[in-house]
Amino acid sequence: MRMLMVVLAAALLAGCAGSVMNDARSKSPDKVLTSDKPEKDVARCVQFAWQDEAVFGVDAAAYLEPRESGGTTVYTRSAESFVDVITEASGTTLNYYAQKSDFVAMRRMAAMATCL
Template sequence: MRILMVALAATLLAGCAGSVMDDARTKAPYKVLTSDKAEKVVAQCVQFGWQDEAVFGVDAAAYLEPRKSGGTTVYTRSAESFVDVITEASGTTLNYYAQKDDFVAKRRLAALATCL
């Protein structure tokens, strides 16, 4: 029963985050970065960095999700911050989105930049 409740909560969270992310993608990203590393390596590194409780406190959750149009999305609860990691001919492109331009968004960007 407990596993069922966790799965249901994760599904609801993904659904809410999905609409927030779709809306954000209609605007320009907060920052666009590139990397020579493989998409999966970068995405997993970002997820790991965003889960650092010493940096982000108790809200250090980060999730991986495949994108419908290819690539991977790493996102936080309620999609306050997320990054689309996309493989392109020139390398890996990272489109970083943040709901607010605040200290936390800049800190997540700095953590993301260590994965390039």
């Protein structure tokens, strides 16, 4: 029964995060970066960087999710910050979005930039 509750809670959170991300994607990204590295490597690196408790404290959760239109999304709880990592002809593009422009969002962007 507990396992069912955990699965249900995760599904509900993913649904909420998805609508927040879709709303943000209707606007321009806060930052666009590019990399020569493969998409999967960059996405895993960003996830790992965002999970650094020494930098982000207790809220150092980061999740990977495939995008419907291709690529990978790395996001935090409630999609406070997320990045779409997309393979393009010129390399890998990272579109970074943050719900608010605060110290934590800037730190996540800096951590993401170390993965280029």
